[in-house]
Amino acid sequence: MTSDPDRLLPTPEAHNFHATMEGVPEPPPRKRTLPEDREIDYLICKQCSTPSYVFEMDGGRIVDAQCLVCGNDATGLFDLGEDAGSED
Numbered sequence: 001m002t003s004d005p006d007r008l009l010p011t012p013e014a015h016n017f018h019a020t021m022e023g024v025p026e027p028p029p030r031k032r033t034l035p036e037d038r039e040i041d042y043l044i045c046k047q048c049s050t051p052s053y054v055f056e057m058d059g060g061r062i063v064d065a066q067c068l069v070c071g072n073d074a075t076g077l078f079d080l081g082e083d084a085g086s087e088d
Helices: none
Strands: 044-046 056-057 063-066 079-080
Touching: 063 079
Parallel strands: none
Antiparallel strands: 044 079, 056 063
């Protein structure tokens, strides 16, 4: 069975892409849940798994942190804790 490859592709006249979106309302903007919008109560130290309340964040990124239990101060060795007010 042989088919003509040009027959399989639609022609530009077959689809008017601009007309398909006419009259369709835009969806409402999504609620922002970006990391920089969250207020973090504490971080979790990856070395000793204890919460750390001594930290500084900028735009959802950990800038400075220190674990008072094991002395870890490498920002890459902390995970984000719970969001403030996330209790249900």
